[in-house]
Amino acid sequence: MAFRNFPKLNGAFINLRELSVNDSKLITRFMNYKIAKNLYDVPYPYTMKNALDFIKSSRSDFNSFNAIHFAIEYRKSSTNDSLPFVGVIGLKGIDLVNKKAGLGYWIGEEYWGKGIATAGVQLIISYAFSELGFEEIDAYVFPENKASIRVLEKNGMNLIGEINEYHPVSGMYRASLKYMIRESEREIMA
Ligand SMILES: CC(C)(COP(=O)(O)OP(=O)(O)OC[C@H]1O[C@@H](n2cnc3c(N)ncnc32)[C@H](O)[C@@H]1OP(=O)(O)O)[C@@H](O)C(=O)NCCC(=O)NCCS
Incomplete structure (x- = not known):
């Protein structure tokens, strides 16, 4: 797949854009335990260096097309020209052969x-x-993360199984639910 400029996606009240070094302060501030404990691949406590490393690796992941991590901007609260950065969402583990990827996201608690x-x-x-022609998207979520389960289900994702894996932030093995949506089964979303 020929891929070139970083995509910019605009929804009704959010924009998804490329992460910038300028987001590092807010990423560090937002990444509290309530968020980190629900993610699989962030260190905790989270430092400015972690944020800068993440932004840097997001660039190389995009260049090699392993992952696309977007900054989320929220348009509704904007009172001036600069839109607030409110979180991160991305496709990771991109598998071009099987046309599938995993989904990950977090939103700063105040939003x-x-x-x-x-x-x-x-x-x-x-x-x-x-746009990318993918056929399958999956997401893993901890069973107690009801808000995230609701987000996945509202988007037509279906529970397909459960796995048990080591989770570095909590330092133990934990069950996760696997959700999936296939392009062929997708109902057109409004
Ligand atoms: C999960 C998370 C991304 C949700 O973000 P958000 O922007 O608040 O989500 P939304 O507002 O779009 O939707 C949340 C939904 O969950 C519902 N919800 C919230 N808490 C809930 C709870 N305890 N039980 C059941 N539903 C709950 C909300 O009511 C809403 O559903 P509704 O629109 O039908 O009312 C956010 O809480 C977060 O970043 N959590 C930490 C990181 C994380 O869990 N990432 C996902 C890993 S799989």
Whole structure:
């Protein structure tokens, strides 16, 4: 797949854009334990260096097309020209042979409950199927993470199984639920 400029996706009230070094402060500030404990691949406690490393590796992941991590901007709260950075969403583990990828996201706590993750997942799924030609998107979620399960289900993702894996942030083995959506089974989302 020829891929070139970083994509910019615009929804009704969010934009997804390339991560910038300028996002590192907010990423570091937002990454509290309530967020980190629900993610599989972030260190905790989270430092500015972790944020800068993440932004840097996001660039190389995009160049090699292993992953596409977007910054989420929220348009509704904007009172001036600069839109607030509110979280991250991405496709990871991109498998071009089987046309599939995994989904990951988090939103800064002060922006929870505004429909931002739901809108982000909707944009990403649409982009992955319509623009990238992917056929399958999956996501892993801890069973107690009811808000995230709701976000996945609202976007038409279905529970297909459970795995048990070591989770570095909590330092133990934990069960995760696997959700999936296939392009062929997708109902057209509004
Ligand atoms: C999960 C997360 C991304 C949700 O972000 P958000 O922008 O607040 O999500 P939305 O507002 O789009 O939707 C949340 C939905 O969950 C529901 N919800 C929230 N808490 C809930 C709970 N305890 N039980 C059941 N539903 C809950 C909300 O009511 C809403 O559903 P609704 O629109 O039908 O009312 C955010 O809480 C987060 O970043 N958590 C930490 C990181 C994380 O869990 N990432 C996902 C890993 S799989």
